[in-house]
Amino acid sequence: MKTILAAYSGVLRGTGSSILSALQDLPSASWLSRSKLEKQLQVISVLQWILTFLVLGATCTVALIYMFCTDCWIIAAMYTAWLIFDWNTPKEGGRRSSWVRNWTVWTYFRDYFPIRLVKTHNLLPNRNYVFGYHPHGIFCFGAFCNFGTEATGFSKKFPGIKPSLATLAGNFRMPVLRDYLMSGGICPVNRNSIDYILSHSGTGNAVIIVxxxxxxxxxxxxxxxxxxxxxxxxxxxxxxxxxxDLVPVYSFGENEVYKQVIFEEGSRWRMAQRRLQKLLGFAPCLFHGRGLFSADSWGFVPYCKTITTIVGEPITVPKIEEPSQEVLDQYHAMYVRSLTKLFDKYKTRFGLKESDILLIQ
Structure with a gap:
């Protein structure tokens, strides 16, 4: 067990070769075969990201408050001072780390589903882009893996383009979590942050908005x-x-990884979900996946369903500081048509029927 934990620690640090040497040291046992161990590492890689997203910020906030009541208060005070000094960094381009984006743990994360990124057109480095990502899914696994890490080779497929995945601004008010997100090139989904990326960072920037x-x-x-x-x-x-330029992006399989109870519009439960969504900033979904150790049990681990993300053709957009409603509606309609065309072109290749349509609401 110590050997397995040491190997996974190496994977997190980006030293994936350690897992191979660890495998050689393991005793000969059927339940510890290489394929089974790799599968468990994939499950753990996905689970650690889910737990990070759900509880890391809250846990670190509580820990920071608690430290003020202990002999370690000076450490908490120093970190809080740094937090205040660094407060606006997420709005000013963040602090991405190529090392974190290339951690080996993300390749295990990718291979669990697996997740693939498909390029359909070149993107010019002398332009900036706004990617529209669809659909949201429960946890945006495809968006995170493709644009928050290098596991699917974004930088190789789109040389000269720097992706910035936009997510809830509230996440950047949480200690430690904010730094973890920024290291992946993730930014707050608010106007100040996106304005800065598209106005103060030259060209070759792509903001991904779900x-x-x-x-x-x-x-x-x-x-x-x-x-x-x-x-x-x-x-x-x-x-x-x-x-x-606007770029439509659609992920086939994003909706397949969890099963959710869908309440009818107008029902009490649906209304409660809508109210909580407005209050909390995220939707309280009633969903389940598979268990940690068995695909036949229920749990928070997503099902192994392939997620294929298609990056469509860019729509050339002129710079208009105060676009009229007519112009806005025109380009929005162009975007909707482009997204629908992208969906229709690739749907049968990824398990959908020719009769399936994309419902836009």
Missing amino acids: VGGSAESLDCTPGMNVVTLKNRKGFVKLALQKGA
């Missing part, structure tokens, strides 16, 4: 091809104001 947000996650379940987009025009207005 357009449907938490509202869309309420409709994420296997067999559903629904995106919340009809009244989401803020990202189009932002692209026009900054002269950044």
Whole structure:
């Protein structure tokens, strides 16, 4: 067991070769075969990211407050002072780390589903881009793996383009979690942060926005091809104001990794979900996946379903500081058509039927 833990520690640090040497030291046992061990490492890699997203920020906040009541208060005070000094960094381009983005743990994360990134067109480094990512899913596994890490080779497929995945601004108010997110090139999904990336960082920047947000996650379940987009025009207005090209992105399989109870619109439970979504900033979904040790049990581990992310053709956008409603509607309609075309072109290649349609609400 110590050998396994040491090997996984090496994977987290990006020294994946240690797992191979550790495997050689393991005793000959059927339950510790290389393939089974790799599968368990994949499960743990996914689970650690889910727990990081759900509890790291809250846990570190409580720990920081507790430290003020102990003999370690000076450490807590120093970190708090640093936090205050560094407070605006997430809004000013963040602090990405190529080392963290290339951790070997992300390759295990990728291979668990697996997750793939498909390039359909070249992106010019002398332009900036706003990617619209669809659908949200429960945890945005495809968005994180493809744009928050280098596990699927984004930088090799799109040389000269620097991706910045936008997520809830509240995550960047949490100690430690904020730094962890920034190291992956993740930024707050607010105007100040995105404005800075598209205005003060030259060209070759791509901001990835999960357009449907938490509202869309309420409709994420296997067999559903629904995106919340009809009244989401803020990202189009932002692209026009900054002269950044719009790029539709669709992930086939994102909705397949969890099973969710979908409540009917107008029902008491649906109304409660909507209210909590507005209050908390995220949607409280009733979902389940598989168990940690068995695919036949229920748990928080997602099902092993392939997620294929297709990056579509960029829509050239002019720079208009104050776009009229007519121009805004025009480019939004162009984006919707482009996304629908992308979905229709690739749907049969990834398990959907020719009769399946993309429902835009």
